[in-house]
Amino acid sequence: MIQMEKMKTEQLLETADKSVLFTAKRPNIVMERGKGMYMWDTDGNRYLDFVGGWAVASLGHSPAALQEALTHQSATLVHASPGYYNRPMIEFAELLTSVSGMDKAFFASSGAEANESAIKLARKHGAVNLDGAYEIITLTNSFHGRSLATMSATGKAQWKELFAPKVDGFKHVPINDLDACFAAVTNQTCAIMVELVQGEGGVHCVDEAYLFGLRKICDMYGMLLIFDEIQTGFGRTGKLFAYEHYGIQPDVMTLGKGIGAGFPLSAMLTKSKYDLFEPGEQGGTYTGSPLAMAVGYAVLTELLEQNLTNNAMLQGENIVSGLQELSREFPISEIRGKGLLLAFDVPEGAALDLAAICLREGLLINSPTPSTIRLVPPLIVTQKDCDEMLNILRRAFKQLKLSEASI
Numbered sequence: 001m002i003q004m005e006k007m008k009t010e011q012l013l014e015t016a017d018k019s020v021l022f023t024a025k026r027p028n029i030v031m032e033r034g035k036g037m038y039m040w041d042t043d044g045n046r047y048l049d050f051v052g053g054w055a056v057a058s059l060g061h062s063p064a065a066l067q068e069a070l071t072h073q074s075a076t077l078v079h080a081s082p083g084y085y086n087r088p089m090i091e092f093a094e095l096l097t098s099v100s101g102m103d104k105a106f107f108a109s110s111g112a113e114a115n116e117s118a119i120k121l122a123r124k125h126g127a128v129n130l131d132g133a134y135e136i137i138t139l140t141n142s143f144h145g146r147s148l149a150t151m152s153a154t155g156k157a158q159w160k161e162l163f164a165p166k167v168d169g170f171k172h173v174p175i176n177d178l179d180a181c182f183a184a185v186t187n188q189t190c191a192i193m194v195e196l197v198q199g200e201g202g203v204h205c206v207d208e209a210y211l212f213g214l215r216k217i218c219d220m221y222g223m224l225l226i227f228d229e230i231q232t233g234f235g236r237t238g239k240l241f242a243y244e245h246y247g248i249q250p251d252v253m254t255l256g257k258g259i260g261a262g263f264p265l266s267a268m269l270t271k272s273k274y275d276l277f278e279p280g281e282q283g284g285t286y287t288g289s290p291l292a293m294a295v296g297y298a299v300l301t302e303l304l305e306q307n308l309t310n311n312a313m314l315q316g317e318n319i320v321s322g323l324q325e326l327s328r329e330f331p332i333s334e335i336r337g338k339g340l341l342l343a344f345d346v347p348e349g350a351a352l353d354l355a356a357i358c359l360r361e362g363l364l365i366n367s368p369t370p371s372t373i374r375l376v377p378p379l380i381v382t383q384k385d386c387d388e389m390l391n392i393l394r395r396a397f398k399q400l401k402l403s404e405a406s407i
């Protein structure tokens with residue numbers, strides 16, 4: 001066995017350069033440990049985490065509930081095979097469907113797989129119930145994942161020409177433009193798929209009237225309405241699911257990120273009447289794996305017992321009023337979002353600099369675009385954490401050198 005001696009930071013970074021395939025620009029630090037709202041790097045620097053593992057660490061870092069579930073389940077049964085039911089699979093499916101207003105659950109490990117599953121179900125519905133219709137309408141600026149089909153569903157302009165040929169059958173229409181969506185419907189359309197708050201696209205919400213219209217179009221033509229709640233679900237927006245803000249139910253909902261609080265887990269939920277797959281058409285080695293199911297059960301239980309959804313709403317309001325105050329002194333505009341899925345705009349290009357200064361000051365924040373800062377902290381965040389975040393942000397703005405042109 002190759003024994004790795006404990007490497008120092010500099011050596012770790014050199015080794016990363018040598019051995020880790022380049023897919024992302026990452027800062028020159030190496031994360032080593034996490035607890036609650038904080039992570040520590042290999043030099044012992046502490047970071048207040050408002051990226052939250054990319055809207056994943058809903059219960060904070062290394063939460064006790066997840067540790068206990070993993071310890072107990074790994075000593076009981078780790079993997080049973082997708083060919084058998086297992087106890088945690090059934091128990092979690094029952095709990096998840098009972099709180100979500102849906103009937104049936106399919107489990108996978110990543111958001112892309114959950115969406116891939118929703119796309120397949122929509123096409124199956126088209127094949128069985130809509131004379132072979134297969135087209136899916138999605139939104140410009142949306143994000144649905146990085147598999148080939150979910151990249152094709154995604155409405156990112158930069159991805160348009162990438163990895164051609166794309167998976168056929170996706171039409172993109174602008175958000176909150178019901179006429180454009182209506183115009184895109186043909187007898188080949190089997191579904192409309194939307195995020196209720198576009199997370200990666202810079203935190204843009206769908207309007208209530210628009211969503212109501214989408215529901216109506218789908219009902220009129222028998223098409224599926226799919227909500228990608230991978231980022232918005234599990235309490236993130238101050239409701240357990242974002243669709244509760246609108247009072248409009250989907251036919252299919254996908255979940256990921258916060259559902260596993262850091263453990264790879266995702267789900268596609270649907271109604272009984274769309275339980276359409278034949279054996280072999282959908283599955284996966286890790287579908288409903290006992291370890292993941294036990295984690296999902298523990299995370300959801302913790303979320304409900306600690307009323308973290310309510311905390312997301314309260315702390316979201318705190319952050320928004322703090323940002324409004326900061327905006328009197330600094331170039332902050334378009335403060336937006338729901339619950340703890342928040343963003344604001346800064347002058348074009350300043351977001352990356354601001355995030356880099358915050359990192360030096362011990363705060364992790366994310367810039368999904370060069371002019372947008374996104375805040376997606378763990379749902380356990382307290383008023384004190386929010387105050388600390390706002391203080392660091394204030395210090396960072398003071399250091400930020402804005403070019404004359406951008407102010």
Ligand SMILES: *Cc1c(COP(=O)(O)O)cnc(C)c1O
Pocket residue numbers: 109110111112113115143144145146195199200228229230231256257
């Ligand atoms: C993150 C995300 C995905 C993709 O999830 P992965 O786990 O990265 O595959 C899909 N849709 C939305 C809305 C997301 O935020």
